[in-house]
Amino acid sequence: xxxxxxxxxxxxxxxxxxxxxxxxxxxxxxxxxxxxxxxxxxxxxxxxxxxxxxxxxxxxxxxxxxxxxxxxxxxxxxxxxxxxxxxxxxxxxxxxxxxxxxxxxxxxxxxxxxxxxxxxxxxxxxxxxxxxxxxxxxxxxxxxxxxxxxxxxxxxxxxxxxxxxxxxxxxxxxxxxxxxxxxxxxxxxxxxxxxxxxxxxxxxxxxxxxxxxxxxxxxxxxxxxxxxxxxxxxxxxxxxxxxxxxxxxxxxxxxxxxxxxxxxxxxxxxxxxxxxxxxxxxxxxxxxxxxxxxxxxxxxxxxxxxxxxxxxxxxxxxxxxxxxxxxxxxxxxxxxxxxxxxxxxxxxxxxxxxxxxxxxxxxxxxxxxxxxxxxxxxxxxxxxxxxxxxxxxxxxxxxxxxxxxxxxxxxxxxxxxxxxxxxxxxxxxxxxxxxxxxxxxxxxxxxxxxxxxxxxxxxxxxxxxxxxxxxxxxxxxxxxxxxxxxxxxxxxxxxxxxxxxxxxxxxxxxxxxxxxxxxxxxxxxxxxxxxxxxxxxxxxxxxxxxxxxxxxxxxxxxxxxxxxxxxxxxxxxxxxxxxxxxxxxxxxxxxxxxxxxxxxxxxxxxxxxxxxxxxxxxxxxxxxxxxxxxxxxxxxxxxxxxxxxxxxxxxxxxxxxxxxxxxxxxxxxxxxxxxxxxxxxxxxxxxxxxxxxxxxxxxxxxxxxxxxxxxxxxxxxxxxxxxxxxxxxxxxxxxxxxxxxxxxxxxxxxxxxxxxxxxxxxxxxxxxxxxxxxxxxxxxxxxxxxxxxxxxxxxxxxxxxxxxxxxxxxxxxxxxxxxxxxxxxxxxxxxxxxxxxxxxxxxxxxxxxxxxxxxxxxxxxxxxxxxxxxxxxxxxxxxxxxxxxxxxx
Ligand code: P61
Numbered sequence: 001x002x003x004x005x006x007x008x009x010x011x012x013x014x015x016x017x018x019x020x021x022x023x024x025x026x027x028x029x030x031x032x033x034x035x036x037x038x039x040x041x042x043x044x045x046x047x048x049x050x051x052x053x054x055x056x057x058x059x060x061x062x063x064x065x066x067x068x069x070x071x072x073x074x075x076x077x078x079x080x081x082x083x084x085x086x087x088x089x090x091x092x093x094x095x096x097x098x099x100x101x102x103x104x105x106x107x108x109x110x111x112x113x114x115x116x117x118x119x120x121x122x123x124x125x126x127x128x129x130x131x132x133x134x135x136x137x138x139x140x141x142x143x144x145x146x147x148x149x150x151x152x153x154x155x156x157x158x159x160x161x162x163x164x165x166x167x168x169x170x171x172x173x174x175x176x177x178x179x180x181x182x183x184x185x186x187x188x189x190x191x192x193x194x195x196x197x198x199x200x201x202x203x204x205x206x207x208x209x210x211x212x213x214x215x216x217x218x219x220x221x222x223x224x225x226x227x228x229x230x231x232x233x234x235x236x237x238x239x240x241x242x243x244x245x246x247x248x249x250x251x252x253x254x255x256x257x258x259x260x261x262x263x264x265x266x267x268x269x270x271x272x273x274x275x276x277x278x279x280x281x282x283x284x285x286x287x288x289x290x291x292x293x294x295x296x297x298x299x300x301x302x303x304x305x306x307x308x309x310x311x312x313x314x315x316x317x318x319x320x321x322x323x324x325x326x327x328x329x330x331x332x333x334x335x336x337x338x339x340x341x342x343x344x345x346x347x348x349x350x351x352x353x354x355x356x357x358x359x360x361x362x363x364x365x366x367x368x369x370x371x372x373x374x375x376x377x378x379x380x381x382x383x384x385x386x387x388x389x390x391x392x393x394x395x396x397x398x399x400x401x402x403x404x405x406x407x408x409x410x411x412x413x414x415x416x417x418x419x420x421x422x423x424x425x426x427x428x429x430x431x432x433x434x435x436x437x438x439x440x441x442x443x444x445x446x447x448x449x450x451x452x453x454x455x456x457x458x459x460x461x462x463x464x465x466x467x468x469x470x471x472x473x474x475x476x477x478x479x480x481x482x483x484x485x486x487x488x489x490x491x492x493x494x495x496x497x498x499x500x501x502x503x504x505x506x507x508x509x510x511x512x513x514x515x516x517x518x519x520x521x522x523x524x525x526x527x528x529x530x531x532x533x534x535x536x537x538x539x540x541x542x543x544x545x546x547x548x549x550x551x552x553x554x555x556x557x558x559x560x561x562x563x564x565x566x567x568x569x570x571x572x573x574x575x576x577x578x579x580x581x582x583x584x585x586x587x588x589x590x591x592x593x594x595x596x597x598x599x600x601x602x603x604x605x606x607x608x609x610x611x612x613x614x615x616x617x618x619x620x621x622x623x624x625x626x627x628x629x630x631x632x633x634x635x636x637x638x639x640x641x642x643x644x645x646x647x648x649x650x651x652x653x654x655x656x657x658x659x660x661x662x663x664x665x666x667x668x669x670x671x672x673x674x675x676x677x678x679x680x681x682x683x684x685x686x687x688x689x690x691x692x693x694x695x696x697x698x699x700x701x702x703x704x705x706x707x708x709x710x711x712x713x714x715x716x717x718x719x720x721x722x723x724x725x726x727x728x729x730x731x732x733x734x735x736x737x738x739x740x741x742x743x744x745x746x747x748x749x750x751x752x753x754x755x756x757x758x759x760x761x762x763x764x765x766x767x768x769x770x771x772x773x774x775x776x777x778x779x780x781x782x783x784x785x786x787x788x789x790x791x792x793x794x795x796x797x798x799x800x801x802x803x804x805x806x807x808x809x810x811x812x813x814x815x816x817x818x819x820x821x822x823x824x825x826x827x828x829x830x831x832x833x834x835x836x837x838x839x840x841x842x843x844x845x846x847x848x849x850x851x852x853x854x855x856x857x858x859x860x861x862x863x864x865x866x867x868x869x870x871x872x873x874x875x876x877x878x879x880x881x882x883x884x885x886x887x888x889x
Pocket of ligand 1: 480481482483530531532533555556557558613617646648649686687688697
């Protein structure tokens, strides 16, 4: 099926793995310690490890499979699952598991290939393990074929077969990672094999990539999909072997499959000698499960197209930059011998060492030392963003341009295998390359809804044109909220899994207290299950009935709890915040004149506290300046009014100060945050945002023990123990790790700059959004997007619904529907801001997703005049935006 290049990943990020960024000095030291052989470096010393074996991002279902490993010696359920997956996807009736691809090779050789045999093959990469067994591997690749460079030269093959001594013909899908074979050629090889009474053994470790190539380039095969092509290829072989750490995206494992019961019987009698029982073959139960799930999932059409798109894009960028290379299905195979001809026989390892020195990337040639001068720069499947790949490509281009500065490694110790090499080196003086990208790799993914536009139209009608009522399975890119939707890191998961749960006091509680104290500088920290629980307690402790609570714009839950405690919220945010077109950089600031007027009119005693939100959500994620925090605090402490931050998005606010206030340009975000918190008496936090966790909150007091004690009393009544706030011990552990990760400067910059990127793309297309672009979301101005729709016909609600239909993106209305009706008149409030919020989850979407979102909204902008408003068909009294239902006008 031919199709255009995909714009973005057909999935979102579920878990991330944090990257290391060693400094130049550290890289020099690590290289020397590794004997200048990058094989000896470890991932903690490396930024990007450019290898595709066992390094792919799994799906969340595969990851879950790790936990349902049926670790039985015989007949495990995981093996039965593997049998089903092989039958369904590969079409073979028998499967023999092996610990890795080498286990499969070993079984074939020991059951079928006597010493002195000749194996015709289109690949070279198994020679390392075959030739030491006295097997002659004859290269029968068709060098004249321009497109399917892995095709077998049939005339040559027949010559070899005529010589006898050929128990099998070995064919690799995408041989050596570089050479695809056509289905027609594979079928011709099978015919020849049958004619000569030998067996065709297909290695399908990269069968997906080969199927993609056939779909795209083989005449008459373009109408088939990946799934059917995979099956056709496997069924064409007598025996099929596969590396579980390649296309099935497991971290280990292998399989040997066939339809021939006699061959299978040989394999299973031999597997017990070399690998393990025939129902596990040297794989853990969990690996069997992950391989089985991987096989079931690997032929997903959209995913394969994304993987191959990334490879094509990466190699093209390198070619355009003048890097000599050969095409690979999983990356680029760089001609190190051409880049560093003066390095002679050490060209490959010199190239690898120089690349690491330049930027911390590892690309390594493995196994035996051969004569080809190629260094594979492979892409771990689904684990990197295009932006990261672009930067790796740029680093390689930069290295090639500096090649004449690089002298060859000098051999200190050697052996026939590359891991045996060690060197000495005079370090070249290179212009280093610095990455500026997400400081994490993708560890697991979650596939997302792929409805057609027609199906989405039906879905939104069924949801009463309310995006809150859409099932998330129908959503392609979910921009409803950044609350509780972050991708956790593997470090967070490790902490989560490592706890000993208790309803009393845990080590994790003490660790969390320490982490919060270090971060915020507050003495009393009380965990809560989320933000509104902290707001409830703070309001009850601090507000006397009838008191005022001035704040910088309301938030729904915050204001509600203030009112439930008998308080009255007074908006004292600067006027600019209510004007979506104002470009004032600190639209979250409190207007000192407005605040002064409230205090002058009612007296300081009438004010419970200041409700001071960082990065003000309802204003568009707009930051507060450091000066404003100081001013408000100075004034309030002089008149005896406490200041409480809503520090839900405090880190984003701190980054805005680093970015926009030149005095803080060189101050780490962590230190800016600490200073911000000095200008308050305490805070509430919904941890579900900046704290990088899916559940949790905080109520903290700088030094007032009395407030803390009263709060703990309410906590015990409403939430849980003072040592957990009603959270699981595991969640405490995840929070303690999350708050360390959130103040990483690289992370928070990439986070907020992603929002800026989306905003810029929309602005460039002339689309009306709230400016300046805030930190966690881009807000579309529905009044200007749909000026022909009256506010009482809910333009923002309609726009959010239509964005879903057009693009599969789910957004949130923040306008007339959210604000509600004035109870005294029954009329809608018709607020100044009639917005649609496109909210970005943390570490979940890539910048290519941002491009896909922008393209969709721009398409809608072009047909905006055809859109009409909505009317309520069901309107709840309170918080009507959650459950309300509408009909088209
Ligand atoms: C959101 F439609 N925000 O932005 P809790 N303070 C602040 C928040 O942004 C916040 C809370 C307190 C949400 C979720 C949400 O009407 C709505 O942990 C600045 O959710 O209890 C939450 O923290 C409350 C969305 C909440 C809404 C209420 O999407």
